[in-house]
Amino acid sequence: MTMYCPICSCEYQNSVAICPDDGGLLSHHRPPTNVTPLTVDIYAAAGEIEAERIVSFLRDESIEATRTQSQISQFPSISDNRFIISVSTLSKEKALLLLARARHDGIITTSGIFL
Numbered sequence: 001m002t003m004y005c006p007i008c009s010c011e012y013q014n015s016v017a018i019c020p021d022d023g024g025l026l027s028h029h030r031p032p033t034n035v036t037p038l039t040v041d042i043y044a045a046a047g048e049i050e051a052e053r054i055v056s057f058l059r060d061e062s063i064e065a066t067r068t069q070s071q072i073s074q075f076p077s078i079s080d081n082r083f084i085i086s087v088s089t090l091s092k093e094k095a096l097l098l099l100a101r102a103r104h105d106g107i108i109t110t111s112g113i114f115l
């Protein structure tokens with residue numbers, strides 16, 4: 001019978017009682033799979049106020065968006081004070097369309113960068 005580690009979710013055959021990786025006591029029960037939806041970074045806003053505007057704009061369109069301040073400068077052309085907008089991978093295409101329209105309509109500035 002297959003055994004599961006409750007810590008790392010690895011599967012083992014029943015000749016093993018303890019996970020060799022982390023010492024977790026194996027169980028017959030499959031641990032619940034993580035249902036956290038995948039998110040993708042879509043946009044680097046020019047500042048915190050604009051990032052907040054984008055998040056609320058997307059939420060008005062029923063898209064759950066989050067903003068995080070970029071810690072490292074992944075993109076040399078982007079200053080460190082960027083706020084990264086992330087959405088679920090399922091919402092990515094719609095969010096990109098809405099952001100493009102928002103830029104066109106002047107709801108947000110054009111100083112942000114699509115990622």
Ligand SMILES: [Zn+2]
Nearest residue numbers: 005008019022
């Ligand atoms: Zn383990």
